Amino acid sequence: MAFLEIKGLVKRFGKLEVLKGIDLDLERGGFLVLVGPSGCGKSTLLSAIAGLDTISGGEILIDGEVVNDLRPSKRDIAMVFQSYALYPNMTVAQNIAFGMEMRGVPKPERDVAVERVAATLQMSHLLSRRPSQLSGGQRQRVAMGRALVRDPRVFLFDEPLSNLDAKLRVDMRTEIKKLHQSTGKTIVYVTHDQIEAMTLATKIAVLKDGALQQVGTPAEVYNRPANLFVADFMGSPSMNLLTAKAVSRNGVAGLELPRAHDAAIFLRLPPNIRAGAVQDGAELIVGIRPEAITDPDGADRNSPLVEIVEALVDVVEPAGSDTYVVTEASGKEVIARMRSDADVRPGQRIPFAFDLNKAVLFDPRTTQRIG
Amino acid sequence: MSGRVEGSMAGGGSAVSRVVIYGLLLVFAAIFLTPLFVMLITSLKSLDEIRDGNMLSLPQSPTIAPWLSAWGTACIGLTCNGIKGYFGNSIMMVVPAVAISTILGSLNGFVLTKFRFPGHKLIFALMLFACFIPFQAVLIPVARVLGMVGLGNSIGGLILVHVVYGLGFTTLFFRNYYEAFPTELIRAAMIDGAGFFQIFRRILLPASGPIIIVTVIFQFTNIWNDFLFGSSFASGDGVPMTVALNNLVNTSTGVKEYNVDMAAAMIAALPTLLVYVVAGRYFVRGLMAGAVKG
Ligand SMILES: Nc1ncnc2c1ncn2[C@@H]1O[C@H](COP(=O)(O)OP(=O)(O)O)[C@@H](O)[C@H]1O
Ligand SMILES: [Mg+2]
Numbered sequence: 001m002a003f004l005e006i007k008g009l010v011k012r013f014g015k016l017e018v019l020k021g022i023d024l025d026l027e028r029g030g031f032l033v034l035v036g037p038s039g040c041g042k043s044t045l046l047s048a049i050a051g052l053d054t055i056s057g058g059e060i061l062i063d064g065e066v067v068n069d070l071r072p073s074k075r076d077i078a079m080v081f082q083s084y085a086l087y088p089n090m091t092v093a094q095n096i097a098f099g100m101e102m103r104g105v106p107k108p109e110r111d112v113a114v115e116r117v118a119a120t121l122q123m124s125h126l127l128s129r130r131p132s133q134l135s136g137g138q139r140q141r142v143a144m145g146r147a148l149v150r151d152p153r154v155f156l157f158d159e160p161l162s163n164l165d166a167k168l169r170v171d172m173r174t175e176i177k178k179l180h181q182s183t184g185k186t187i188v189y190v191t192h193d194q195i196e197a198m199t200l201a202t203k204i205a206v207l208k209d210g211a212l213q214q215v216g217t218p219a220e221v222y223n224r225p226a227n228l229f230v231a232d233f234m235g236s237p238s239m240n241l242l243t244a245k246a247v248s249r250n251g252v253a254g255l256e257l258p259r260a261h262d263a264a265i266f267l268r269l270p271p272n273i274r275a276g277a278v279q280d281g282a283e284l285i286v287g288i289r290p291e292a293i294t295d296p297d298g299a300d301r302n303s304p305l306v307e308i309v310e311a312l313v314d315v316v317e318p319a320g321s322d323t324y325v326v327t328e329a330s331g332k333e334v335i336a337r338m339r340s341d342a343d344v345r346p347g348q349r350i351p352f353a354f355d356l357n358k359a360v361l362f363d364p365r366t367t368q369r370i371g
Numbered sequence: 372m373s374g375r376v377e378g379s380m381a382g383g384g385s386a387v388s389r390v391v392i393y394g395l396l397l398v399f400a401a402i403f404l405t406p407l408f409v410m411l412i413t414s415l416k417s418l419d420e421i422r423d424g425n426m427l428s429l430p431q432s433p434t435i436a437p438w439l440s441a442w443g444t445a446c447i448g449l450t451c452n453g454i455k456g457y458f459g460n461s462i463m464m465v466v467p468a469v470a471i472s473t474i475l476g477s478l479n480g481f482v483l484t485k486f487r488f489p490g491h492k493l494i495f496a497l498m499l500f501a502c503f504i505p506f507q508a509v510l511i512p513v514a515r516v517l518g519m520v521g522l523g524n525s526i527g528g529l530i531l532v533h534v535v536y537g538l539g540f541t542t543l544f545f546r547n548y549y550e551a552f553p554t555e556l557i558r559a560a561m562i563d564g565a566g567f568f569q570i571f572r573r574i575l576l577p578a579s580g581p582i583i584i585v586t587v588i589f590q591f592t593n594i595w596n597d598f599l600f601g602s603s604f605a606s607g608d609g610v611p612m613t614v615a616l617n618n619l620v621n622t623s624t625g626v627k628e629y630n631v632d633m634a635a636a637m638i639a640a641l642p643t644l645l646v647y648v649v650a651g652r653y654f655v656r657g658l659m660a661g662a663v664k665g
Contacts (some may be wrong), residue, residue: 052558073564085559089577098573099563146563 003028003063003186004049004154010057011044011210018044020210021058026203029184035197036207037233042190043082045207046156049188051075062153073102078147079156082163084139086131086146093118093127096145117149137168148179157189161196173199194234198222206230224360228367231287231360240293242330243364244286246278253278255286257329259311265329267307270359273371278361284370285362290324292358293336295344299353307354313346327352414438414633421629437630441638445631447619454635456608457615461595464526464611465642468533469590475534476541476586477549477579481571483542484549485557495546501539506599517604528604529611533594541586548582549575584653592643612639 002025011019018041026032034042047053049060051072060067067075078099086095096117097110105113118124121141131139140160147155160176161169177200180187191197197204198218206213206221206229214226225231231239244255249266253275257265267286269278278284299306314333315326318340325336325344336352344350361370409426414437416430424431443453482488483495513532514523522528552575560570601611610618616639620632647654 047558050558050562052561072558072562077562079559079562081555081559083553083555085553085555087556087560087574089574098560098565102564102569146559 001064002026003030004032004188005061006045006049006058007061008058009045009048009055009060011041011048011053012056018210019048022207022210022212024205024212024215026186026188028186031180031187031189031200031202033197033201033204034188034190034207035194035204035233036192036213038192040207041210042192042207043158044210046079046158046188046190049154050077050079050156076153077156078150078152078154080143080147080158080160082159084131084143084163086139086142088131091128091130092123092134092142092145095131095142096149099146099150113149117145120148121145136164137172140164140168140172144176144179148183153186155185155187157187159191160189162191162193169196176200195236198234206233208233223358224369225287226369228285228287228362231362231369235289237290237324237335239287239289240332240334241285241287241362242332242334244284244330246280246282246284248280253280255284257286258331259329260331261328262312265309265311267309267354267356267359268305270356270361271304272357273361277371283364285364286359287362288354288356288359290335290337292355293334294353294355295338295342296351296353298339298342300355300357303355303357305356307356308351309354310349311352313344313348313350316344316346325350325352410633410637414630414637416630418626418628418630437628437634438638440628441619441631441635445619445628445635446622447615448622450608454612454615454619454638457610457612458638460526460605460609460615461612461642464529464533465591465594468530468537468594469587471530472534472537472541472590473583473586475538477545477576477583478571479538479542480545480547480549481575483546484552485554485575486567495542498539498542501536502543506536510599510603514604524604524606524609526605526609529600532600532604533590533597536600537590537593540589544582544586544589545579548579552578581653581656584650588646588650588654591646595643 004024004026006022006024009019009022010017022045024032034045036042044053048055051067051070051074055068062075062077087098090098093111093114096114100110100113114127115124118127121144123138123141123145126134126138126142131142134142140163143160157176161172164172173196176189179185180200189196189200201218203215204218204221205215208229214221214230216224221230222234225234225239228241231241242257244257244267246269247254247256247266252268254266254268257267259265269275296306296308311327311329311334313325313327317324317326321340323338323340323342323344325338325342327334327336338344362368363370412428412430413421413426415433415435416424417432417434417436420431441453442455444451445453447454447457479498483491517523517528517531522531556574557570560574565573596613597611598613598617601614602617605611605614616635619635
């Protein structure tokens, strides 16, 4: 049985339905990342789990126990807030100890626990400072310390890294991941940053407008997105989503992508699509990630189906470790990821290798994945 | 405040406009300060000197006798014990009334911003409405109510009236201040297991310094200076300072002792003056904080 279960959760603010029936579960020790654009209801869902907001319908269970009517303090959870929410009038040590103090833990015990957590997070030297005397990264650490010190059943994180600069964000991300691996705690983590979601999660839930779009492992969500929204949202640069037409050439089922200044591209159907799944003449959207379009040398040798297509290079964007090469199809930019030393210039015609084993098809009407 | 004026004028103003501005400021300062000056020097003169001399001339032989008389021996009505007893009445009225209305106002502000309930907007609108009810309109109903609850003609009754009447203002002040207080802090404390009053005392109050000062000054001056409620709901030895001062000046036994009247008026004004001098800076700062954030 799952450790954290959410069944048919609905949350309304007046007439506005912010969460539209969420079903989710998470095993003990799992790391669930809720990801979605801002305003989609992530914080609301987290507040519902924490008990900070009442819910309009559904059930929340922790370790088999329905907690709907339990106050936040009785749910045995800890939460790290986006703004860190450190008490400004207290020192770091008092901030960390406040929860224990409220629960009546004696002072000597509190002091020992604070010392221990401060050592884990390498901030023993900060204990007597006030939040206003700390840098952003240090405040973040204190907020984590306050959550860690209590050893709760579930940790909730609401965009804990979004106020940090890029470098610190990457460092703290690694640290949170290590922390999860060493403590084995159950974590629900909210972010709008899909890279954070991919790197941290054991399970990702993609949310849009208060409805779940897909729940799965990072690899599932990334490689086999359930619909166009997920395909577009996850990954950076995002997946190429190109309108195509199902056609047969010489008895071979494939996809035709028109081009403005060239003959249409013909690609055979991805191997994971059953032959009967698409009708001849049907409009489709083919999704293919930049890293699945490469120079021929860089293509995956184990892939059962790689198509080589000659195309005109419009733009070249070196990005350090890789070079992004832009061409055109179906009236849109197509981004390919090539090696950084690939000798490519705008205006050249070069061969592009499409790894169709990694391509997915979507129905443009329902926006759902086919097959 | 003068620093502020100077700072904002430094950029564009020429020397001439500077002189005009400072000249005007000095004139107005003189106009406002002259009565105070006259009161002060008159209170330090003997009656003879007042009768002979110029109102604006400094005392020839300064004496504090009028002050001592005003405090301890001047006659008010039929008793001749000075104003000290009434000063005490005012203190006994002001301190609890200010404390209670401030504490209740901050609790109201807390609930109206961080523990919202259905209808909180209506409740707040009604409380705000209380700020605009003129004193005179409620005198008779209040007198009836005070009589019914057995608080007629007592300091306790005055305290109750001032608390109720001040609540609209104190709630408004605190609500606007707490509106800008980060809600995540309250939520963090809830998760930490703090209850309503623990959150209030440990998280919110320590951050309320400026608005507490604003409220205390506002309430203190209003209640200390109140005359209408004092004269309506108290009598005899139980009246507050303001009413006693009026009675002192109007008591007609023999010659009019201007110096004693002035000394008594100075004593009556001292507490509010003191509060402004001590906490006035915070008053402006606190009002600004509320204005900008709220
Ligand atoms: N207290 C509230 N009253 C009314 N609407 C709210 C309230 N809190 C959040 N919302 C609305 O719910 C939606 C989801 O908000 P939120 O959960 O904070 O989004 P996210 O955290 O994903 O950015 C938003 O449209 C927001 O305007
Ligand atoms: Mg949010």
